[in-house]
Amino acid sequence: MKIRIATRQSPLALWQTESVAAQLRALDPTLEIELLPMSTRGDLVLDRSLSAIGGKGLFLKELEEAMLEGRADLAVHSMKDVPMVLPDEFVLAAILKRADPFDAWVSTRWPVFAELPVGAVVGTSSMRRQVQLQAQRPDLRLKDLRGNVNTRLRKLDEGEYDGIVLAVAGLERLGFGARVAQRLTPPVMLPAVAQGAIGIEACKDRTDLLDLVAALADADTTACVLAERAMNRMLEGNCQVPIAGHCTLDEDSLRLAGLVGSLHEGRILRAAASGAVGDPEALGRRVAEKLLAQGAGAMLAAV
Numbered sequence: 590m591k592i593r594i595a596t597r598q599s600p601l602a603l604w605q606t607e608s609v610a611a612q613l614r615a616l617d618p619t620l621e622i623e624l625l626p627m628s629t630r631g632d633l634v635l636d637r638s639l640s641a642i643g644g645k646g647l648f649l650k651e652l653e654e655a656m657l658e659g660r661a662d663l664a665v666h667s668m669k670d671v672p673m674v675l676p677d678e679f680v681l682a683a684i685l686k687r688a689d690p691f692d693a694w695v696s697t698r699w700p701v702f703a704e705l706p707v708g709a710v711v712g713t714s715s716m717r718r719q720v721q722l723q724a725q726r727p728d729l730r731l732k733d734l735r736g737n738v739n740t741r742l743r744k745l746d747e748g749e750y751d752g753i754v755l756a757v758a759g760l761e762r763l764g765f766g767a768r769v770a771q772r773l774t775p776p777v778m779l780p781a782v783a784q785g786a787i788g789i790e791a792c793k794d795r796t797d798l799l800d801l802v803a804a805l806a807d808a809d810t811t812a813c814v815l816a817e818r819a820m821n822r823m824l825e826g827n828c829q830v831p832i833a834g835h836c837t838l839d840e841d842s843l844r845l846a847g848l849v850g851s852l853h854e855g856r857i858l859r860a861a862a863s864g865a866v867g868d869p870e871a872l873g874r875r876v877a878e879k880l881l882a883q884g885a886g887a888m889l890a891a892v
Contacts, residue, residue: 591621592798595652595661598626599737604762605787606665609685612805625661627651649790653679656792663798664790668783668814669756673822675790682791682799684814686807688758690785690835692718692778694771695745695760696752702771705729705751712745712753720831720850721778722754724857738763754778758785779833779848782817786810809838812869816845819873824849824885830892834876836869843869847876849885851892858883 592613596606603626610622629651648670655661657678668684675681694702699709702725711722712734719731732750734741738759745753752770760768789802813836820834831850836843846861860879864872877885 590617590619591623592663593623593625593661595625595627595655595664597629597648597652601738601759601763602626602665602667605667608762609663609665609787609789609805612685613801616801616804625655627655653790656790662791662795663802666788666790667759668786668788669781671783671788671790673818673825678792678794679790680793680799681788682802683789683804683806684811685787685789685805687786687810687813689761689772690780691757692754692773692780692784693757693760693769694752694773695742695755695768696770697746699752700770702752702773702777709751710749712741712750715754715781716831716852717781717833717848717850718754718778720852720857721833721848723852723855724850725777727855738765742768756780756784775835775846779846780835782821782832782834783814786814812836812843812866813838816843816864816869816873819870820845820847820877820880821873823874823877824880824889830889834873836872838866839863841866843872845872845876847880849880849888851888853891854888856888858885858888 594606594610596602606624613622614620629648652664656664699705707728708730710730710732712732713719714733714735722729722731734753738755741753741755757769757772760766791798816836817834821832824832833848836845842863843866844863848857848859850857858880860876862872862875
């Protein structure tokens with residue numbers, strides 16, 4: 590059996606897809622797996638923020654078209670880039686075991702974020718990161734930073750920024766774990782919904798593949814990610830809105846923390862709740878309702 594996997598052609602996306610391919614081969618050594626690297630609009634337009642050109646869904650469109658046209662059988666994504674609602678033709682066939690979900694402070698001059706000098710330049714294009722950085726340090730100059738991990742590190746090393754914020758998981762997967770000066774954990778920084786998790790997307794009618802791919806799913810990660818995504822979906826969140834969420838498994842229950850922020854107002858709303866592992870989406874909706882009760886709806890509508 591031959592399986593063609595569509596992927597973005599950034600080094601991180603290729604690493605993730607090679608990892609999925611290796612796990613599939615471990616399930617069935619007779620599989621012939623071919624990678625189909627592609628450039629997406631989200632990869633090509635680097636002079637504007639994602640929110641200005643249409644959101645993170647731009648990282649998926651070309652890959653989904655390849656599956657619809659029969660050029661690819663599966664697509665591998667960073668789950669934080671996957672829109673909350675997929676087109677009707679597609680399904681998330683598996684969510685794999687999550688890596689470190691948190692953000693990393695990366696700086697050659699200032700290894701401790703709190704010790705940055707007044708007016709320091711910090712690079713990130715994520716509104717979620719920007720609003721939380723602003724809450725910690727209103728004096729900072731926040732500057733957009735686009736491109737793959739290698740490009741972002743090069744811009745830092747060339748002196749364009751005093752420090753940048755990237756995902757720990759991406760740095761570690763590419764062998765840059767030593768560049769992590771500090772892990773930005775709550776309450777300093779709540780991560781993006783589903784950050785650190787890898788997802789496999791397939792056409793809904795590819796029943797020949799769905800059972801095979803489902804064997805790669807991690808039950809604990811899936812429950813946590815579904816809770817986070819349910820919260821985001823109820824809030825109608827996308828990359829144009831600063832929303833964060835992180836769910837953890839504590840014995841037989843889930844604990845979800847959520848956040849909505851406003852760069853314009855300089856305000857952050859927080860909520861948290863616990864729920865049953867067997868119904869993660871109900872937990873996600875409960876946390877979203879708590880945020881909406883605090884005024885998140887008006888805050889989101891203003892963006």
